[in-house]
Amino acid sequence: MPTTETKAIRWLIRRDLPEVLDIERRAHKLAWTEEDFLCCLRQRNSLGMVAETPSFNRNCHRIFGFMFYELHRGRLNILRLAVHPEDRRCGIGAAMVTRLKEKLSQQRRRQITFMVREDNLDGQLFLKSQGFHCNATVREHFDDWTNGYEFVFELSEPTPGQREEVSPAAFEPKTITEPDYRVVECLCGWTGKRKAWLAKPCPKCGEIPEVL
Ligand SMILES: CC(C)(COP(=O)(O)OP(=O)(O)OC[C@H]1O[C@@H](n2cnc3c(N)ncnc32)[C@H](O)[C@@H]1OP(=O)(O)O)[C@@H](O)C(=O)NCCC(=O)NCCS
Numbered sequence: 001m002p003t004t005e006t007k008a009i010r011w012l013i014r015r016d017l018p019e020v021l022d023i024e025r026r027a028h029k030l031a032w033t034e035e036d037f038l039c040c041l042r043q044r045n046s047l048g049m050v051a052e053t054p055s056f057n058r059n060c061h062r063i064f065g066f067m068f069y070e071l072h073r074g075r076l077n078i079l080r081l082a083v084h085p086e087d088r089r090c091g092i093g094a095a096m097v098t099r100l101k102e103k104l105s106q107q108r109r110r111q112i113t114f115m116v117r118e119d120n121l122d123g124q125l126f127l128k129s130q131g132f133h134c135n136a137t138v139r140e141h142f143d144d145w146t147n148g149y150e151f152v153f154e155l156s157e158p159t160p161g162q163r164e165e166v167s168p169a170a171f172e173p174k175t176i177t178e179p180d181y182r183v184v185e186c187l188c189g190w191t192g193k194r195k196a197w198l199a200k201p202c203p204k205c206g207e208i209p210e211v212l
Contacts, residue, residue, distance in 0.1 A: 009099050012041075012048030012066060019063040020050065027082035030143050035199045037068070040079065043197060045071040049099065051083075051092045065092045069100065075111035076100055097130045101153065110155045118147040127151045143192040144203065184209035 012020065017034055025031045032040075040046045051065045065083035069076050078100070083092045100112050115138065116123045124134070132151040141148030185191045186202035186209035194200060202209050 008053070009049055009051050009096060012050050012068075016050050016063055016066070020048075020066045023063070023066060023082050023084045024080070026085050028080075030200075030203060032080065032198075033200055039197045039199055040068055043070070046079070047071070049096065051096055064090075065096060067096045067100075071107075072109075075109055075113055076103065078112065078114040081114070093126055094130060097153075104155055112153040114151045115141055115148040116151055117142055118149060124149065124151070127153075140193065143194050143200070145193065182211045184211050186210070 017037060020037065021031075021034055024037075037048070041048060046068060047070075048066060048068045050063045052063045053061050063084075064087040066080070067078060067082075068080040069078045081093065081096060097112075104110065104112065112132070113135075114127060114132065116127065118137075128151075130153065132153045134149050135152040136150040138148040138150055140146070182195075183191060183193055186205060186207055188202060188205040188207065190202050190204045190209065191212075192203075192209065199208055201207060
């Protein structure tokens, strides 16, 4: 079982992908594929990190969890965050979020956002425990049209130059706010919504849906 002393957080490299994919498949119903992760990393503003056993011996090392996030002007947006089921409730998720919080102050950003599925109660409780609050409900945000809850963590003391970048908290349900989300349609008739650069196959037939 990993402890605070036995885990380290570092940038993701390509050879981490098999382990990341394994954790992803165990963590999410609509799991990202290898191509999705690679597309994500090709975006100028997207980054990936892993939590692992710190070891100089590559044969002994093991990845416990990972996160992918985007850099925006005033905030960091988490796209994916998951911990291997066998390593949960050991503080790994919290350690990754803490790393992002540290980056906020270093980079003059004030917020961390994360869109969580309405049916992911564990994820919501985890974020709440990390000081996030639910800022908005976004209707039919996910691929399968499940509603999303936008969770936000905010640094409490904005510097004067950052005040105007902070949008007021909006609790009313709103429609899609992310400009790079597109409706996609598959030849089998399935339609969904996703980031334009995600090459994820159709959950019904496995073909790659077209962006409408
Ligand atoms: C959500 C997730 C990343 C949490 O990772 P984790 O390493 O288990 O979280 P931590 O051990 O750091 O938990 C920190 C605190 O969050 C809360 N928490 C975490 N998981 C919880 C759960 N299933 N139910 C209730 N509270 C939970 C607890 O307060 C916990 O502290 P405690 O263990 O001392 O009680 C992990 O469960 C996961 O990978 N889930 C599947 C993927 C997913 O849902 N991703 C979206 C995340 S928002």
